[in-house]
Amino acid sequence: MIQPVLGIIGGSGLYDIDGLEDKTWRKVETPWGDPSDELLFGRLAGIQCVFLPRHGRGHPTSPTHLNYRANIDALKRSGVTDVLSLSAVGSLREDLPPGHFVIVDQFIDRSFAREKSFFGEGVVAHISMAHPVCSRLGDALFGACQGMGLPVTRGGTYLVMEGPQFSTKAESELYRAWGCSVIGMTNMPEAKLAREAELCYATVAMVTDFDCWHPDHDHVTVEAVVRVLLGNADNARGLVKQVVPQLGTPRELCPCGCDRALDNAIITALGQRSQVLAAKLDAVAGRVLG
Template sequence: MGNIHGDWPECSRKQKERNFMNEMADIAIIGGSGIYDTNMLDKVRTVDIDTPFGKPSDSITIGEHGDKNVCFLPRHGTGHRISPSELNSRANIFALKKLGVRRIIAVSAVGSLKKELAPLDIVIPDQIYDRTRSRPSTFFEDGIVAHIGFADPFCPEMSSSFVDIARSKGYSVKEGGTYVCMEGPQFSTRAESRVYQSLGFDIIGMTAIPEAKLAREAEICYSMIATVTDYDVWSEEDVTIEKVIENAVRNEAAVKDIIVEAIEKISLQQKCMCKNALAGAITTSHEVISYETRRKLDLLIGKYLEK
């Protein structure tokens, strides 16, 4: 098991870092424990990573699939023990950046706000509406400001690939749509659900924000496979956690099927806007950025700062 900590003796730290460099990944999957298993990967191992923002949700599993290294992070931790509002998304995304990840496949169970998007359907959203209130959503603080572009929150390259794969396999998939991200962990009130529906939103969930924002700041491509489990509470049938879990489990095979082919087909060469999202975005004068902040964020900003 690999492990990187910041307070070891120098010789021990260097050895640990050499070991850690052997644990790199090209593609990351963020999802629930039921969405992923390791039987699609060879040479499976786990790494335990520290970040300047604390520990990620859990240890990260890494394995090989063909010529690509793939890692998996259980968003809510093993046993689904972390509430959406308590997720340390900054640590999660920073840890994946530390592993060298260039593409993130996010898997999320969602409620439908449209009759035509039925439970067990798949949505590849292209927009997000943020209704969260209490989640740290940027790496840039402590004397540094960066204004990234976020007009298109999901990577169009990856999303297009997911749609093509899902259709080729005969799954019921919607291309595009707006994901409204609520705070949670409670489900919506009827008033909220009906307002979201009247605004034309398509699906509702609790986890796309701040994951997508932080991935963009980290210059990692991020796209989502959203699986519909219910009709939220605007319909006659109320949403229950039992129904959500039941339909999420029923969706597992389809999601795994899409992910396996996506890993095989996705190019690691980023040709989209994601890979250079920070270019020109750092507005703070470089000379006033403190040494501590530079050191903390070097993985993200080092290439953009004057040496």
């Protein structure tokens, strides 16, 4: 049986988790550099949790400049088994208004200036991203949102743009034509790296406003967006408190196979592997590299 350790990645407006007992901020070193901030360790309802503010406390780091590899490695290195990613997004659909939560099940990655894999020259690996989130976690998050009476949709595609600028109207209309539900800047390559690290991963996309396709977009004030952002952050804290006890009980291997994603992924022959890169992969892929 596996005793889960829950990792929570907080997005814009979410820089702490309420209710943690025995909490301590701790610096975690990784071979990929520094993560966004120290990690907050503690227990919630008796369950071990590790919180990482994605942009750092005070939001000093932009989406492009986040060290995604260090963030995921630090969580894995800290014993995390399951990751709940909380992200502020814009809506691409009329039926997903500000304040709505979307339990995402697909991504389209339009980022282009980020390191997207732990693997590379000397240790080559290819993993499946057909189903990029853990449905077990997604179902639990959806049920918890419903139990709290939050406006929530199960399933949707998250378009990840590079940023830091927002979309043009033409781009926004293009993403709508592709069938995307929400747009943001942070969940890729985060989801890809979590899969490479064999972590169960799910995203709660929290809508702050309609993207610029919407005819009323130009009338939305910064104050209104911030008000929704802070309200979403409060609801997210409540959601974490609700779902952690459900996900923290001992379990078998993940039925989605997230924790075995590397079983057949590494294709570099044993004698051709870079020992330098293999050493950096100790936390992420030590299970299969030996």
